[in-house]
Amino acid sequence: MSEVLCDTDILSALAKAESLKILNSAFPSCQFVISESVVDELKRAEEVGFEFPSRIFKFCKTTTMTEEELQKYSQTNYQGLSKTDTKNIIIAKERRLSLLTNDNLLYKKAGEEGVTAFDLKQILTAVIESETLDTAEIKKVLNKIERKDNTQIQNKEDIFKKQS
Numbered sequence: 001m002s003e004v005l006c007d008t009d010i011l012s013a014l015a016k017a018e019s020l021k022i023l024n025s026a027f028p029s030c031q032f033v034i035s036e037s038v039v040d041e042l043k044r045a046e047e048v049g050f051e052f053p054s055r056i057f058k059f060c061k062t063t064t065m066t067e068e069e070l071q072k073y074s075q076t077n078y079q080g081l082s083k084t085d086t087k088n089i090i091i092a093k094e095r096r097l098s099l100l101t102n103d104n105l106l107y108k109k110a111g112e113e114g115v116t117a118f119d120l121k122q123i124l125t126a127v128i129e130s131e132t133l134d135t136a137e138i139k140k141v142l143n144k145i146e147r148k149d150n151t152q153i154q155n156k157e158d159i160f161k162k163q164s
Helices: 008-016 022-025 036-047 052-059 067-073 083-094 104-112 122-127 133-150 156-160
Strands: 002-006 032-036 062-064 099-100
Touching: 002 062, 002 083, 008 036, 008 052, 008 104, 008 122, 008 133, 022 032, 032 036, 036 052, 036 062, 036 083, 036 156, 052 062, 067 083, 083 099, 083 104, 122 133, 122 156, 133 156
Parallel strands: 002 032, 002 099, 032 062
Antiparallel strands: none
């Protein structure tokens, strides 16, 4: 079973909306993994009373950086990226994993480093195009994300445009 590495932000948004399973529709037969750094971020959220991290811990497997990855991390400084984001790029690059994120800077840097990255809009578009879920279901998910994550998804109408 292939693995897909996930960043905190995309998982948090989907977990708050109780919609993590949508990732199974976009990436069938894949195991979703999170780095120990993502686990640490989620544990901090859990400690202040949020319930969504427990959903993520049940949904994802935790992965640990190898010695080689740790060495590369100690030699890497991606300007403007957090330690967690830097570790995620290194793990994804070294293991040739796709990376799921809603962080624009991480998404861009991942691409520059040759890592295939997907954001929420791309994932939802793929689910619609595969006809795994219909438009009405995706709209419900988007509304829940915006409400529960207290965010506004930019250009969300693009998700529903037919790709030619």
